[in-house]
Amino acid sequence: MEILLAMAPQGGDGGGSMMSTLIMFGAIFLIFYFMIIRPQQKRQKEREKLLSAVQKGDKVVTSGGMYGEVTGVEDKVVWIKVGENTKIKFDRNAIAAILNADGTTTSLDKK
CATH class of the missing domain: 1.20.5 (Single alpha-helices involved in coiled-coils or other helix-helix interfaces)
Known part of the structure; x- marks a missing residue:
């Protein structure tokens, strides 16, 4: 001042x-x-x-650290398989990263 x-x-x-x-x-x-x-x-x-490009079969990590595979996609919700017989409904915004087939990660978090 x-x-x-x-x-x-x-x-x-x-x-x-x-x-x-x-x-x-x-x-x-x-x-x-x-x-x-x-x-x-x-x-x-x-x-x-x-x-918006997340689709069935993608492997993802949620913001809570849960790893799983997308089994269903709705407007604002995705269904993620986290175990043999366990599917959990998540808000689309809860996805923190998409795991690519080659083992790399596409992070969606802000840097």
Whole structure:
């Protein structure tokens, strides 16, 4: 705060300082938008795209750490087989990662 006070013009006409303040706020907003908001929106769209592509037979990991295979897909719900005779109904958003056939993991969590 003291730095801002030291940078402020002393006395004289205050009209120019109002304009420079608005320009600074605009610049800060643009930096905030491009550094935080826009990348977050891209990650969210990518996550939604991957979740909508989940289909029967995919092996997944839930956010609770449960491993299983998708046996059924509904609008907002997936059925996951976690044992021989055990199927559990999960919200689609509970899927944290998709296990690929080659052993790699496609993580849906934010980084």
